[in-house]
Amino acid sequence: MVKYQWTAADMPSMDGRTVVVTGATSGLGAATATAFSRAGAHVVLAVRDVQRGRDAARTMGGSTEVRELDLADLSSIRSFAQSWGGPLDILINNAGVAGHRGAQTKDGFDLQFGTNHLGHFALTNLLLPHISDRVVTVASGAHKAGEIHFDDLTLSRRRYGFTEAYGQSKLANLLFVLELQRRLRRAGTKVRSVAAHPGYSATNLGTKGQPTVLVAAANLAGRLFAQSSEHGALPTLFAATQDLPEASYVGPDGRGELRGSPTLVGRSTRASDLTTARRLWEVSEQLTGVSFELDTD
Numbered sequence: 001m002v003k004y005q006w007t008a009a010d011m012p013s014m015d016g017r018t019v020v021v022t023g024a025t026s027g028l029g030a031a032t033a034t035a036f037s038r039a040g041a042h043v044v045l046a047v048r049d050v051q052r053g054r055d056a057a058r059t060m061g062g063s064t065e066v067r068e069l070d071l072a073d074l075s076s077i078r079s080f081a082q083s084w085g086g087p088l089d090i091l092i093n094n095a096g097v098a099g100h101r102g103a104q105t106k107d108g109f110d111l112q113f114g115t116n117h118l119g120h121f122a123l124t125n126l127l128l129p130h131i132s133d134r135v136v137t138v139a140s141g142a143h144k145a146g147e148i149h150f151d152d153l154t155l156s157r158r159r160y161g162f163t164e165a166y167g168q169s170k171l172a173n174l175l176f177v178l179e180l181q182r183r184l185r186r187a188g189t190k191v192r193s194v195a196a197h198p199g200y201s202a203t204n205l206g207t208k209g210q211p212t213v214l215v216a217a218a219n220l221a222g223r224l225f226a227q228s229s230e231h232g233a234l235p236t237l238f239a240a241t242q243d244l245p246e247a248s249y250v251g252p253d254g255r256g257e258l259r260g261s262p263t264l265v266g267r268s269t270r271a272s273d274l275t276t277a278r279r280l281w282e283v284s285e286q287l288t289g290v291s292f293e294l295d296t297d
Contacts, residue, residue, distance in 0.1 A: 023095025071119030201232025
């Protein structure tokens with residue numbers, strides 16, 4: 001049995017703080033939102049399905065609020081940000097999709113790249129004037145298999161593969177964290193950009209639309225080998241509440257970073273490339289029409 005040295009019970013009091021968690025209706029997002037709520041934060045569940053969000057919020061207790069947000073639709077992201085009023089301490093970029101072969105966002109991007117990266121890129125920049133503490137972006141060990149295809153970011157001109165598409169989106173998450181931190185530092189703000197990954201956690205990510213046999217196999221493997229969503233959320237909670245270096249990356253401390261207590265972990269060489277991070281940022285600005293709101297240049 002894995003012994004967790006740091007758990008949600010070790011979180012500091014979050015009284016008086018406001019946290020936005022994207023994709024908080026189930027899995028890691030719901031577990032993350034629940035932990036923040038129990039620690040005293042006012043938690044905003046930013047979700048595509050408002051009714052499912054309300055159902056999830058009722059199980060969390062504490063102070064919660066549900067707002068509609070579709071990260072696969074730039075107009076929805078803009079509406080969410082424009083309606084925001086008041087302070088925001090922490091933004092948790094948690095929502096993600098996987099395995100939607102050939103699917104696109106409402107703006108014509110590959111669904112994985114468009115949701116996992118571009119959606120959170122736009123949301124973060126639009127909310128940034130309100131954020132006072134940090135932005136936590138949930139990545140994945142799958143980033144190690146990723147490569148940014150600048151000549152074909154939608155993967156429309158090459159054979160579409162799950163590993164390739166999902167890996168690109170998760171690599172983009174980590175490059176975004178790096179470049180966001182560089183820009184925050186240049187702007188002179190104390191807001192920090194950090195990343196986390198959950199290891200191997202039992203969620204329904206990547207199962208929608210898959211053959212029944214594959215879904216059953218994935219569920220069985222999850223029951224046998226994966227950690228719970230509550231444990232998978234620990235790296236995110238740790239990244240959001242502990243005093244960490246800029247652009248830190250938090251994951252499980254177990255072998256292969258599949259499960260265990262949250263700790264600082266390494267990233268691939270590609271995920272550490274500052275030149276690629278800056279180029280991706282510039283391309284993302286062009287694709288979304290959203291730029292860094294705190295830029296003082």
